[in-house]
Amino acid sequence: MLASMLGSSLAVLAGFASPAIVGSTLYHGGHLVLNDGRGGTARALLEKDGLVVATGTLEELAARPDAQGATRIDLRGTVAVPGLEDAHGHLEGYGASLQQLDLTGVPTFQALVERVRDVAKTLPEGTWIRGRGWDQNLWEGGKFPHHLLLSLATPKHPVFLERVDGHAALVNEAALAAARLNGVIDPPPRIQGGRVFLDDDRRATGMLLDAATSLVEKAIPKPTNEVLRERFLAAQEKLLAYGLTCVHDMGTSPAMLALLQDLRARGELRLRVVAYLDGMGELDKKSLAGFPKAPDPKDMLSVPGVKLYADGALGSRGAALLDPYSDAPGENGLMLLAEEQLAERLALLARAGLQPAVHAIGDRANRVVLDAYERLAVAVPGFRDLRPRIEHAQVVAPKDWPRFPALGVVPSMQPTHATSDMAWVEARLGPERTRGAYAWRALAPELGRLAFGSDFPVESPNPLGGLFAARTRTKVGGKPEDALLPEQRLDGAAALAGFTSGPAWAARQDDRRGRLLPGYACDLTVLGVDPTTCDPAELLKDSVRMTVINGVVVWRAAPANAAARGG
Numbered sequence: 167m168l169a170s171m172l173g174s175s176l177a178v179l180a181g182f183a184s185p186a187i188v189g190s191t192l193y194h195g196g197h198l199v200l201n202d203g204r205g206g207t208a209r210a211l212l213e214k215d216g217l218v219v220a221t222g223t224l225e226e227l228a229a230r231p232d233a234q235g236a237t238r239i240d241l242r243g244t245v246a247v248p249g250l251e252d253a254h255g256h257l258e259g260y261g262a263s264l265q266q267l268d269l270t271g272v273p274t275f276q277a278l279v280e281r282v283r284d285v286a287k288t289l290p291e292g293t294w295i296r297g298r299g300w301d302q303n304l305w306e307g308g309k310f311p312h313h314l315l316l317s318l319a320t321p322k323h324p325v326f327l328e329r330v331d332g333h334a335a336l337v338n339e340a341a342l343a344a345a346r347l348n349g350v351i352d353p354p355p356r357i358q359g360g361r362v363f364l365d366d367d368r369r370a371t372g373m374l375l376d377a378a379t380s381l382v383e384k385a386i387p388k389p390t391n392e393v394l395r396e397r398f399l400a401a402q403e404k405l406l407a408y409g410l411t412c413v414h415d416m417g418t419s420p421a422m423l424a425l426l427q428d429l430r431a432r433g434e435l436r437l438r439v440v441a442y443l444d445g446m447g448e449l450d451k452k453s454l455a456g457f458p459k460a461p462d463p464k465d466m467l468s469v470p471g472v473k474l475y476a477d478g479a480l481g482s483r484g485a486a487l488l489d490p491y492s493d494a495p496g497e498n499g500l501m502l503l504a505e506e507q508l509a510e511r512l513a514l515l516a517r518a519g520l521q522p523a524v525h526a527i528g529d530r531a532n533r534v535v536l537d538a539y540e541r542l543a544v545a546v547p548g549f550r551d552l553r554p555r556i557e558h559a560q561v562v563a564p565k566d567w568p569r570f571p572a573l574g575v576v577p578s579m580q581p582t583h584a585t586s587d588m589a590w591v592e593a594r595l596g597p598e599r600t601r602g603a604y605a606w607r608a609l610a611p612e613l614g615r616l617a618f619g620s621d622f623p624v625e626s627p628n629p630l631g632g633l634f635a636a637r638t639r640t641k642v643g644g645k646p647e648d649a650l651l652p653e654q655r656l657d658g659a660a661a662l663a664g665f666t667s668g669p670a671w672a673a674r675q676d677d678r679r680g681r682l683l684p685g686y687a688c689d690l691t692v693l694g695v696d697p698t699t700c701d702p703a704e705l706l707k708d709s710v711r712m713t714v715i716n717g718v719v720v721w722r723a724a725p726a727n728a729a730a731r732g733g
């Protein structure tokens with residue numbers, strides 16, 4: 167594991183180009199997609215002090231007085247689009263995942279046990295082993311596991327393994343003991359918004375759902391500030407290499423916020439971050455004082471709002487549904503915050519002028535949040551202008567679809583969730599409710615009002631995979647006829663808007679980001695193909711050539727296929 171970690175961080179270093187450009191730059195020799203809503207393109211772009219000054223042809227721009235002395239960058243036939251922006255990710259979790267055991271795609275429970283045992287052999291006794299990414303839906307039978315085999319293989323190391331969606335965890339006996347959940351548990355613990363699974367002997371199976379995962383998680387030693395910093399810096403380099411120029415961090419912890427502020431002050435924050443504070447803990451007037459923070463002039467860090475959770479996730483049956491799960495009669499999922507608690511917190515945010523971003527996956531959770539937003543739109547003047555967000559909006563009853571545009575609620579959705587979940591989503595929901603799953607066209611009929619992201623580390627942050635999923639609604643290598651609800655597919659321009667102007671709209675920064683127009687930030691993602699016109703399959707073969715933020719080249723691919731700077 168260490169060797170592969172070192173390998174990837176070396177690759178990142180090799181790809182890093184020092185950002186020393188100041189003044190102005192003239193990009194030419196390529197194809198620029200403006201995302202101006204009219205299909206506009208250009209051959210060249212003039213940047214000054216981090217902003218787009220003008221677009222046009224090289225001749226037109228070179229003749230301008232303000233282009234004299236500009237550094238020239240030859241795009242060499244590549245395609246520059248407005249910087250790609252991920253509207254929903256988890257920086258700390260992603261950074262940690264780069265250092266954790268990656269269990270994505272593990273085909274059997276036995277294989278998972280072997281992987282963990284191999285890691286345990288390399289670590290001193292008592293060291294916590296963290297992993298994530300396993301998915302019981304890939305295993306025969308598709309059932310949640312029991313910890314017994316895992317505990318036999320790792321008797322001396324507490325183990326905490328998050329499910330792929332981050333909404334459930336499998337822990338071993340040593341971890342249960344650390345959280346005093348070992349032995350017979352009677353009566354079963356009652357946890358708001360969570361569940362400890364028990365076996366026939368009334369002992370914990372090792373499966374913890376949603377809020378119950380924190381029972382064990384809080385027994386794990388907290389990362390030091392130094393570890394947090396390492397995690398963020400590792401995440402930052404990876405995200406820049408994926409061509410992302412901005413990410414919305416969902417549920418920023420106080421320690422992470424302090425780190426981001428420190429990095430910004432030192433000029434080490436190279437990726438634009440829009441932070442939504444974690445609102446699940448203490449939330450009072452005092453803790454919210456000083457927010458929302460106005461962005462710095464270069465917008466590298468802004469704090470427009472707070473992230474809350476209404477319910478859990480679909481894969482672990484924690485999403486709150488109006489009617490029971492089709493494959494688990496009697497189970498409706500769970501609300502992480504009771505309706506009144508949620509309403510109270512939202513009212514506090516609305517009065518503080520903070521933008522709410524509420525995780526809602528099931529049709530019940532979505533309705534509860536929409537109801538709360540509707541009441542606040544009446545009770546609090548200016549609430550609509552905060553652009554209240556719903557994160558995921560995964561299963562929405564058709565009669566609630568028009569409430570998104572009508573109330574000005576921003577759907578913040580993840581195209582790769584649709585394609586990762588499509589194998590089992592109909593089993594969970596049945597055919598009727600599946601019509602309202604990942605219905606991004608239905609929730610945001612107007613171009614540029616839909617914010618796309620990846621929910622990294624739940625999915626890969628690679629936005630090319632997201633663009634592919636948005637256009638095809640099929641798995642990689644899938645056939646068009648296998649698409650999940652093909653009527654919800656987007657064309658190339660709308661998919662690109664979902665990763666550019668849409669997230670900028672969701673962050674309330676659409677007046678200065680997401681389009682290549684004069685006065686907008688010069689954020690560019692340089693690709694080999696034009697994502698608005700290419701065949702979707704070409705997106706998966708393509709790679710990022712260069713990433714530019716505020717006119718500074720923050721990442722470029724190895725020289726062989728990079729767009730070189732010329733004279």
Ligand SMILES: [Zn+2]
Nearest residue numbers: 254255416621
């Ligand atoms: Zn998330």
